[in-house]
Amino acid sequence: MERRKFMYLAGASVAMAKVNPVFSLGSISSKGKGKMNFEYWRYDLKLKHTFTISRSSRDSVPVMLMKFEKDGITAYGEASPNARYNEAPNTVEAFFKKVDIAKLSDPFKLEDINDYLDSIAPGNTSAKAAVDIAMHDWIGKKLGIPLYKFFGVDKSKTPISTFTIGIDTPDVIEQKVREAANYPILKIKVGLPNDEEIIKAVRSVTNKPLRVDANEGWKSKEEALERINWLATQNVEFIEQPMPASQIDDIRWLHERVKMPIIADEAIESLYDIAEVATAYDGINVKVQKIGGLTKSRKLIYAARAHKMKIMTGCMIESSIGITSAVQISPLTDWTDLDGNVLINNDPFVGAENIDGKLLLNDEPGLGVLPRS
Numbered sequence: 001m002e003r004r005k006f007m008y009l010a011g012a013s014v015a016m017a018k019v020n021p022v023f024s025l026g027s028i029s030s031k032g033k034g035k036m037n038f039e040y041w042r043y044d045l046k047l048k049h050t051f052t053i054s055r056s057s058r059d060s061v062p063v064m065l066m067k068f069e070k071d072g073i074t075a076y077g078e079a080s081p082n083a084r085y086n087e088a089p090n091t092v093e094a095f096f097k098k099v100d101i102a103k104l105s106d107p108f109k110l111e112d113i114n115d116y117l118d119s120i121a122p123g124n125t126s127a128k129a130a131v132d133i134a135m136h137d138w139i140g141k142k143l144g145i146p147l148y149k150f151f152g153v154d155k156s157k158t159p160i161s162t163f164t165i166g167i168d169t170p171d172v173i174e175q176k177v178r179e180a181a182n183y184p185i186l187k188i189k190v191g192l193p194n195d196e197e198i199i200k201a202v203r204s205v206t207n208k209p210l211r212v213d214a215n216e217g218w219k220s221k222e223e224a225l226e227r228i229n230w231l232a233t234q235n236v237e238f239i240e241q242p243m244p245a246s247q248i249d250d251i252r253w254l255h256e257r258v259k260m261p262i263i264a265d266e267a268i269e270s271l272y273d274i275a276e277v278a279t280a281y282d283g284i285n286v287k288v289q290k291i292g293g294l295t296k297s298r299k300l301i302y303a304a305r306a307h308k309m310k311i312m313t314g315c316m317i318e319s320s321i322g323i324t325s326a327v328q329i330s331p332l333t334d335w336t337d338l339d340g341n342v343l344i345n346n347d348p349f350v351g352a353e354n355i356d357g358k359l360l361l362n363d364e365p366g367l368g369v370l371p372r373s
């Protein structure tokens with residue numbers, strides 16, 4: 001029989017939750033199958049630098065970490081809710097409270113579980129991603145294989161990750177670029193009136209290739225055209241989401257006039273967006289949190305390939321749980337921007353390593369993440 005409860009367990013056995021309350025969603029027991037348990041807790045990721053993009057500025061990012069236990073196997077998941085997609089810790093919590101964990105009794109049924117999660121409510125992609133990631137972690141641990149093997153990919157083929165430089169004053173930008181000296185490719189956030197100043201500050205320190213993300217910041221197609229043409233003179237490999245996702249006609253107009261690849265991020269929220277996005281963009285940014293998990297991300301990757309599109313694996317600000325889940329599928333893609341866990345200084349987990357941009361997966365079963373002790 002299912003017992004739903006909402007418990008405050010501060011100081012409980014979960015080591016990394018010492019300063020954070022642990023909310024238990026509930027637990028059920030069933031004969032012969034053993035006990036299942038699903039717990040989640042909020043954790044505030046602290047950024048090393050204030051992180052500014054065109055629409056927001058943050059010093060910390062609240063995520064919801066979760067733990068699923070069945071057959072003596074403990075699996076982890078993470079939701080990094082993003083206001084751009086109408087999510088916050090309270091919406092993740094509200095979603096988790098609607099989950100009937102009896103529906104998770106066979107984690108191998110990923111398709112059924114994803115359908116079930118979608119039947120609870122639309123959207124809520126980070127909450128759904130947390131559950132789907134945990135199901136994958138459990139499957140890998142049950143089978144005794146790392147997830148990259150479950151996905152049939154070569155772990156040596158993880159693309160070199162960019163390191164992200166948020167919007168800032170020129171002197172801070174220069175300092176951040178110097179700190180990122182070991183990363184061979186940088187991702188530069190723009191989309192406010194000081195774009196040119198930012199790129200010039202970067203270029204005063206380094207000549208390495210840049211990828212630029214405007215996060216929907218440019219509102220007119222003429223402005224976007226002018227800025228992309230200028231960026232083309234600055235050794236920039238591609239431009240991500242130059243204009244609002246809703247302005248796809250303007251993006252198509254731009255696409256006909258610039259050589260620089262245009263990558264969709266905010267414009268691609270699900271598999272169902274790909275057909276239209278393919279008419280205006282050269283590639284997509286697949287984020288496990290935005291798409292709703294690994295199952296859906298892999299489907300989107302294959303759908304994008306069918307449209308001959310380039311693919312980047314990207315991220316939100318996430319702990320090593322979320323980042324490592326994305327690293328596991330990254331060999332399927334062309335580029336990675338999986339630095340969310342190296343931008344923070346209190347990652348409660350250890351998982352894939354980022355050595356100067358090279359993402360290294362371990363051979364532990366499942367996700368390959370463990371609580372940092």
Ligand code: MG
Nearest residue numbers: 213240241265
């Ligand atoms: Mg982006």
